[in-house]
Amino acid sequence: MAKDQLQVLNALDVAKTQWYHFTAIVIAGMGFFTDAYDLFCISLVTKLLGRLYYQVEGSKDPGSLPSNVSAAVNGVAFCGTLSGQLFFGWLGDKMGRKRVYGMTLMLMVICSIASGLSFGKDPKSVMATLCFFRFWLGFGIGGDYPLSATIMSEYANKKTRGAFIAAVFAMQGFGILAGGMVAIIVSTAFRAKFPAPAYEVDAAASVVPEADYVWRIIVMFGALPALLTYYWRMKMPETARYTALVAKNAKQAAADMSKVLQVAVEAEPVILEQISQKGENDFGLFSKAFLRRHGLPLLGTASTWFLLDIAFYSQNLFQKDIFTAIGWIPKAKTMSALEEVFRIGRAQTLIALCSTVPGYWFTVAFIDKLGRFVIQIMGFFFMTVFMFALAIPYHHWTLPANRLGFVVMYSLTFFFANFGPNATTFVVPAEIFPARLRSTCHGISAAAGKAGAMVGAFGFQYAEKGFGVRNTLIVLGVVNFLGVLFTCLVPESKGKSLEDLSGEGEEENGTTATEPKQLVSHELRTVPV
Numbered sequence: 001m002a003k004d005q006l007q008v009l010n011a012l013d014v015a016k017t018q019w020y021h022f023t024a025i026v027i028a029g030m031g032f033f034t035d036a037y038d039l040f041c042i043s044l045v046t047k048l049l050g051r052l053y054y055q056v057e058g059s060k061d062p063g064s065l066p067s068n069v070s071a072a073v074n075g076v077a078f079c080g081t082l083s084g085q086l087f088f089g090w091l092g093d094k095m096g097r098k099r100v101y102g103m104t105l106m107l108m109v110i111c112s113i114a115s116g117l118s119f120g121k122d123p124k125s126v127m128a129t130l131c132f133f134r135f136w137l138g139f140g141i142g143g144d145y146p147l148s149a150t151i152m153s154e155y156a157n158k159k160t161r162g163a164f165i166a167a168v169f170a171m172q173g174f175g176i177l178a179g180g181m182v183a184i185i186v187s188t189a190f191r192a193k194f195p196a197p198a199y200e201v202d203a204a205a206s207v208v209p210e211a212d213y214v215w216r217i218i219v220m221f222g223a224l225p226a227l228l229t230y231y232w233r234m235k236m237p238e239t240a241r242y243t244a245l246v247a248k249n250a251k252q253a254a255a256d257m258s259k260v261l262q263v264a265v266e267a268e269p270v271i272l273e274q275i276s277q278k279g280e281n282d283f284g285l286f287s288k289a290f291l292r293r294h295g296l297p298l299l300g301t302a303s304t305w306f307l308l309d310i311a312f313y314s315q316n317l318f319q320k321d322i323f324t325a326i327g328w329i330p331k332a333k334t335m336s337a338l339e340e341v342f343r344i345g346r347a348q349t350l351i352a353l354c355s356t357v358p359g360y361w362f363t364v365a366f367i368d369k370l371g372r373f374v375i376q377i378m379g380f381f382f383m384t385v386f387m388f389a390l391a392i393p394y395h396h397w398t399l400p401a402n403r404l405g406f407v408v409m410y411s412l413t414f415f416f417a418n419f420g421p422n423a424t425t426f427v428v429p430a431e432i433f434p435a436r437l438r439s440t441c442h443g444i445s446a447a448a449g450k451a452g453a454m455v456g457a458f459g460f461q462y463a464e465k466g467f468g469v470r471n472t473l474i475v476l477g478v479v480n481f482l483g484v485l486f487t488c489l490v491p492e493s494k495g496k497s498l499e500d501l502s503g504e505g506e507e508e509n510g511t512t513a514t515e516p517k518q519l520v521s522h523e524l525r526t527v528p529v
Contacts, residue, residue: 007254008240008244008250008253008254008257009240009241009244009245009497009499011257012154012155012156012157012240012241012257013157013158013497013498014157014158015157016157017157017160020155020260021155021156021164023232024151024152024155024164024236025152025164025167025168027229027232027233027236028148028151028152028168029148029167029168029169029170029171030171030225030226030228030229031104031105031108031144031148031171031226031229031233032144032148032168032169032171032172032175033171033172033174033175033178033225034108034112034141034144034175034222034225034226034229035108035141035144035145035172035175036171036172036173036174036175036176036179037175037176037178037179037221037222037225038077038108038112038137038141038175038219038222039077039078039081039138039141040175040176040179040348041179041182041183041218041219041221041222042073042074042077042134042219043074043344043348044179044180044183044218044341044344044345044348045183045214045215045218045219045341046065046070046073046074047064047332047337047340047341047344048211048214048215048337048340048341049065049073049127049215050062050063050064050065050070051063051064051207051211051332051337051340052207052211052212052215052337053065053123053126053127054066054069054123055207062207062332062333062337064332065127069127071457071458072127072131073127073130073131073134074457075453075454075457075458076131076134076135076138077134077135077137077138077141078138078313078450078453078454078457079135079138079454080134080135080136080137080138080139080140080141080142081138081139081141081142081145081450081453082138082142082447082450082451082454083138083139083142084104084138084139084140084141084142084143085142085143085145085146085443085444085446085447085450086142086443086444086447087139087142087143087443088100088103088104088142088143088146088147088439088443089143089145089146089147089439089440089441089442089443089444089446089447090439090440090443091143092143092146092147092150092439092440092443093246093436093437093438093439093440096238096242096243096246096247097147097150097151097154097238097239097242097439098151098234098236098237098238098239099238100143100147101147101151101233101234101236102230102233102234103140103143104140104141104142104143104144104147105140105144105226105229105230105233106140106230107136107137107139107140107143108137108140108141108144108222108223108226109223109226109227109230110223111133111134111136111137111139111140112137112219112220112221112222112223112226113220113223114133114136114137115130115133115134115137115219115220116215116216116217116219116220117216117220118130118133118216142443142446142447142450145426145442145443145446146430146439146440146442146443146446147439148168149165149168149169149426149427149429149430149442150239150430150438150439150442151236151239152164152165152168152430153165153430153431153438153498154239154240154241154242154435154438154498155239155260158495158496158497158498159368159495160368161368161431162367162368162372162427162431162493162494163364163365163367163368165426165427165430165431166360166363166364166367166423166424166426166427167364169360169422169423169426169427170357170360170361170363170364170418170423172360173352173356173357173359173360173361173418174357176348176352176356176357177349177352177353177356177357179218179345179348180345180346180347180348180349180350180352181345181349182217182218182221182345183218183341183342183344183345183348184342184345184346184349186214186217186218186341187214187338187339187341187342187345188342190208190210190211190213190214190338191336191338191339191342193210194208194210194211194338207336207337208336208337208338211337211338214338214341215341237256237257237259237260238252238256240253240254240256240257241253241435241498242435243256245435245436246435246436285437285440285441290437293503294432294433294434294441296489297432297433297489297490297491298433298441298444298445299489300486300487300488300489300490300491301425301428301429301432301441301445301490302444302445302448302449303448303486303489304376304380304421304425304483304486304487304489304490305421305425305445305446305448305449305452306448306449306451306452307452307479307480307482307483307486308380308417308421308422308425308449308452308480308483309449309450309451309452309453309456310452310453310455310456310459310476310479311383311387311413311417311456311476311479311480312417312422312453312456313452313453313456313457314456314457314459314472314476315410315413315414315417315476329343329344329347330343351407351410351411351414354411355411355412355414355415355418356414356415356418357418358415358418358419359414359415359416359417359418359419359420359422359423360418360419360422360423362415362418362419363375363418363419363420363423363424364423366419367423367424367427367494368494368495371492371494372424372427372428372490372492372493372494373487373490373491373492375419375420375423375424376420376421376424376425376487376490377484377487378416378419378420379416379417379418379419379420379421379422379424380420380421380480380481380483380484380487381484382412382413382416382420383413383416383417383420383421383477383480383483384477384480384481384483384484386409386410386412386413386416387413387473387474387476387477387480388474388477389409390406390409390410390413390473391470391471391473391474391477392474394469394470394473395470397409421483421487424490425445425449426446427493428490428491428493429441429442429445429446430442431493431498431501432491432493432501432502433502434502434503435498435502438502
């Protein structure tokens, strides 16, 4: 840390954990609760949408979404999310974290409700309307990624920063869990009030007209937690690091943090002016100086997030198809539409409860002890092992006696995704880049992840039908192994201040903003040479 470090930033680094830290985790985390709910709830109702809108009159087979429609419904939100991560990440560095934070939340609320109100004269127009609103829902969700991570990293102290950022992201697990629970509750309520005969009795009657309300309620529920969080999000002050280092207002930064930390912090305009005159980190995004200092770390954070999301989103969005393939969920023709929603919701809830949620909180507990690098390598490694363990003896797992074993192994891949790269890829980009580019670089890394999610959402849809579940699982295993290799580009950030990691306090060592600092490079080395 530089000798002329602002007191307000040093106070943030050494501050004891206070009630406000937990408040910030809840406020930022509820955005991620909503993000996960909105992104994954669609997988709970896609089979119902097929029955409602694509069942051929008089047919003995249940309706299903055409491949192109299914891929669009599942993947269009990721297109919006990718766009939102890039746009709002850039805007967060230009306008400030707080000002942009409210925009993303209100967009999510409006589009969640609008998605549930999708309308049209025929099935194609209903699906088109749904896809339109889910794109803009994803756009709002995209903004939440860089802003929530950046805000939490800039509020936290350096000792427990990893746990705090990971705790925000861990709310995603509760969002996935809530999606399954809401599907169970809503489908059970409608089954009790509007019972349908078994499918074999009457194919058309097995889809009661009231089932159209089920998917709409499930989709719209995502607006509720976001709406409840809006007021508290708007009361959060701007982060001191943005106010001091980017907006150059030391007095306001000290005043804001004095209230937050409940300690007296003095404004230091003279020191801020000295830092500004030195021209630290005045290089532009993707300039030669930026690429020399931060090019490889950015490649590392973007590539690992990309590879992770190919596997992670494929598993989440299409676990219903995998469970049907092995017989854990019965064939559609053996149950009514509402029964199918109930069973899919139950499967997602069990997976989330037993593996997804615990995995996130294992990361929270150990990230500041083991470090980001170790957890990410370990997660990718075990995801690779379990994917191959499922894929190579795949036909063994399809036998009725072995289905429980398949579910356990499949759950372990989720556990090590979340006690691994699904959490660390979110944490690290919020720590290692300069304050004035932090939100932008996190947005770029996250957008690379969503590009991977789109590959998973669209690619798995066709891969599963083209060359089967077994070969698809093998491909996902290879993807996870590549994640192990690219993790070697990602720096370890445990226990260091944000300014040390980004090089914003390096003048004490006599280097200039355009000269690469060997000490920083050495400090960030993650593999022995």
